[in-house]
Amino acid sequence: MSAAADKRRLILDAAVRVFARQGFHTCRVSDIADEAGVAYGLVYHYFQSKEAILDTVFLERWNLMLATIAEAQASEAAPREQLRRIASFIVDSYRRDPDVMKVIVVEVTRAANTFGRTHVQRIMQAYEGIAEIVTQAQQAGVFRREVDALFAAQAFYGLVEQVLTQWIFSGEEIPEREFEHVKVEIVEMICGGLGG
C-alpha cells in the first residue's frame, strides 16, 4: 500500500470517528483534519467534498453487506441459516467497528432528504436480496406464504437496525455474549414470532 493510500485511509478513519462523535452536520472539516493530524487542505486533496467522505464510508461497508446477502442467497444453506449469516455480518460489523455502523444507521439509511436520497437504490437492493431469500424459502415450503416477502425483509432489517440503534443510544460497551445472543434472537423472532 502506498503512502498516499495510507493517508487517505487515515483521513477516512478519522472522519468516521468524528461523524460518529459529533454527527455529520454539526462537525467541521477542520475537526476531521485535526483528528487525522493532517492539514486542513489535505482533506480536499483526497476528497472532493465533506459529503464525498460520507459517501465513501457508506459505500465501502454497504457493498460488503450486499456481497454478504448475495453469498447467503447463493449458498445451499437453509433459509434460517441464510438469514443468520446476514444478521451475523451486521452484528459483527458493529462489534468490530461500531463507529462505521453508527454513521450508516444515523446519517444515511434514514436521511430521506440528504444522503439516503442519493443512495436509495443501493439501500433497496439489500431489502430486495433479503426478500428473495424469503421468496425462495416460501416456494420450498419452508416459510409461510401468507406474508409478503418484501414485508418480511423489512421486518428483518428493521429489527436489526432497531437493535443497533438501541446499542448506539445506550453509549455503553456491549458485552461479547450479547452479540452472539442477539444473532440467535433475531432469527428466532423473525421465524418463530411471539405466538398467540
Next chain:
Amino acid sequence: MSAAADKRRLILDAAVRVFARQGFHTCRVSDIADEAGVAYGLVYHYFQSKEAILDTVFLERWNLMLATIAEAQASEAAPREQLRRIASFIVDSYRRDPDVMKVIVVEVTRAANTFGRTHVQRIMQAYEGIAEIVTQAQQAGVFRREVDALFAAQAFYGLVEQVLTQWIFSGEEIPEREFEHVKVEIVEMICGGLGG
C-alpha cells in the same frame, strides 16, 4: 382559541412542512417564516429557537403515542388487539399527517447526536410500554416466554418505523387499502413469524 395561539400553530404547521421537505439541518428559519407567511422575527416571538420548534413538534405527537400505548395496556383487550391498536395509531398518524411522522422518524428517533439524545428518555418509554404488554401476555400464557419482552418490543417498533421509512422514501401517495393491510400484516408478522 386566541389569535396568538392561532399564529403559533400557523408557524408550527409551516415548520413541519419545511422540515419534511428540506430537512431540519438544511432549512433556514426564514424558510419557515416564508412558508407561514409571517415576518422572520415573529418566529422568535413564539419559539426560543429553531430547535425548540422541532422539540415541540416531536413532543406533541409522541405524548399522544405514549397515551395510546398506556390505554392499550390498561384495556382488557387481547394482546394481539393491544398491539394492533398501537400499530393502528402510528399508521393513522402517517395517513393523516405524513409530514409530522416523517420529521419524527427522520430527524428525531435516530438522531443519536442531536435531538434523539435529548429525548431518549421519552423514546424509551414507548418501547418499555410495549414490552410490558408482551410481558403480561407471556405471563398469561398467550405469548411464548422464550423471547425477551424488550427485544420483542424492538422488533415491533422497528418493523413499524421501517414501514414508515419505506413510505417516506417512496415519495408516492400511499393507497388507502395499503394502510389497513399493513396494520394487519404487522401484527401477523410479529405474532406469527415466518415459520421454518
Next chain:
DNA sequence: ATACTGATTGACTGGTCAGTCAGTCACGCG
C-alpha cells in the same frame, strides 16, 4: 384622548465554515 400591553416587522450583527489557492516540501530521475 392617553397610556399601556403584546403582536409584528425586517434590517442588521456576529460568528461560522466549506472550499480555494498560492506556495513549500520531499523525493526520484536524468
Next chain:
DNA sequence: CGCGTGACTGACTGACCAGTCAATCAGTAT
C-alpha cells in the same frame, strides 16, 4: 546537481444564517 511531480500546508474568502433589537402597529383599559 537541478528539475519535475505530487504530497502537503494553512491563511484566506465569500457566502450563509441564527438570533437580536429598535421601531411600529393594534387593541384595550382608564
